Amino acid sequence: MLFLAALEQGDPRWLGQAQAALAPWWTQTELPSDTLFVRALIKQGLHDFDDARLDLKRAIAAEPDRPEFWSWLFALDLVGANMAPAGATCQEIQSRFGPQEGDACLGVLHYRSGRARDGLVLLDRLAARSSDRSGSSADWLAFHRGEARRVLGQPQEGLAIWLAALKSGSRPHGLRLAAVELLNDLGRFAEADRLNDQRPRSDAMLVQAIRSARGLGQTEQATALTRAFRARLERQMARGDMTNERPVIAFWLDIEQQPAKALTLARQAWATQREPADAVLYGRAALLVRDQPAARALMTWVKDTGFVDQSQKSLFDALAVSAGESRRP
């Protein structure tokens, strides 16, 4: 429940409460699979992906017929850009839980590995068959159908799916954030601002709010929000928290316009987390600072994953040039 609350609100404090509840069992290895599973969720929230994967594997060994255990393993494979294990997990899911479950997994894997059109076919087919129009399953499908379209270079179509889902669904933080960010990217600042209405805002939403205010020419508002973000950052640093999270990198990059700082943090983040959004931030900072090793690392990632994002084509083309490759493969 606490984890669902964290997802819904984008508020990490629920995670802390979940960890406090699990405190007596935090270091034990012989635990019921449900406890191992919840602990894995908390650990991944803390970016302890390796330990989270270990807990999941233990849980799966104990109860291999629990689909959520496999789905999380797949998720963590994707976070680390381990596409081959992710594919193997999808196969396991398909054989254990049926073709529809396999399609859901493959749909995501496809658009994350350069086969967005194939992925979209699978995801759209799932949506057509699904009777759940407003629940969390619908939100999940909407997010991926929209993201697959964005990756295919159809941001308006992707956005339309997200906005429709937000009108009818439970408005989970991840879906709202995706929509607000894309609205800002498309210059639709007023709509982004209207959608960014939950308080208190997550860091990611606060960065988007600053972008919207700047886009709308609301200088005072942008300044106040920037000050608020800086205050949060100072507090995080005083606490000794991680400050290489995506919103912080985006803040240094887009708001403070300090690409060197953003690059340092993005490089740290890249060591543990290699999703497309991380690649975009890392790549943008690398280009601004003319960091060839970073560009090469990203090109290796592109080759390994096969990822193609039409909406970021110019970025990846420039990275290919910076890495010493004439054109993107």
Place this chain on the structure above:
Amino acid sequence: MRWLRGLLLATGLCLAVPSVWAHSSSTSIVEVVHLQGNDFSLRLDLPLRELSLVFSLDQDQDGRVTWAEVLARRDQIESWMQKGVQLRNDQGPCVWGPTDWAVARYEEEFSLSLASRLSCEPPRQADSAALTYQLFFEQDAFHRALFKAQWGRDQVSGVLSPNRPEHWLSAARQGFWGVLWGYLMEGVWHIWIGADHIVFLLGLLLPSVLLRRGTRFGQWQSQSDFWATLRQVLAVVTAFTVAHSITLGLAALGLVSLPGPLVEAVIAASVVVAALGNLFSRQLGFRWQMAFGFGLIHGFGFASVLGELGLPSQQMAGGLLGFNLGVELGQLAIVMGFIPLAWWLRNTAIYRWGFMVAGSAGIALAGGYWLVERLA
């Protein structure tokens, strides 16, 4: 699609989770300031969201916590807070005074701000106290308290966590030279901002470059012997220094004390007397004696400043010496700036009438104003 809900948590919206959960972890703010003696002020800003979860503050469950709903739990919250936050020294826990309640805003969230005064028993040994914070840790493993503490000139800040819920505060963490330097700067600063000390000294130094020519008002001639001038200046400055050092030391060590208002009034009176002496005295002698006599009183004034700063109990000598040296250095800087100017202008009417007459009159007026103000 029985696993889709699981996947929802995982692949889709959750993959964004690491990126969006970067923020606003649960944090309290604790500020402790050492006051006089063994008392401390303590301010505690507790996040209302967490407080609401612990005390179910949202009684009507409308999704909002009102001030009335917070106040309805006042006794329970205070009791819980006093159990979870403690200041203690080697004599045991300090006692909480009455607590003021307010609301503090941190960006887009609110905190309950509690302020109180804690009284401790005099410690047997070192001037130190332990701050312990244990609120919310049972409910939230990531909760932290950011603390700031000030004890005399010492300032520290840090984080209190479930693994390290305690921090020892102390007034005497600096070595002898660090304390000496810090207090020296305070002494310089005090003499520079202490207008009454400066004008008293200037009042005594104004006639150093002149000699009485007759008994009538304004009958002065300029001094031609530089060494005689220097001797006079040294006599005045040394007498003032020796005198105020004596009383500063005695008062700072608690051996002698005078009522503060009386000291302040006499200091103001000393300014008037020094200035009027320049204007109406038939001779310009007795100035070093005056500097010594009133210097004793000025020393009590310096001691009260030092009292506000607080002397570190384990580095008292360094603090006292540093402060006194700072006062002397500040004073010396004034003298070294003034004497060359006075020597250069001594033959002019500007000095005799502008500096000596108008200047002394101005000093007397300023002293009179302070005297009235301090007696009021």
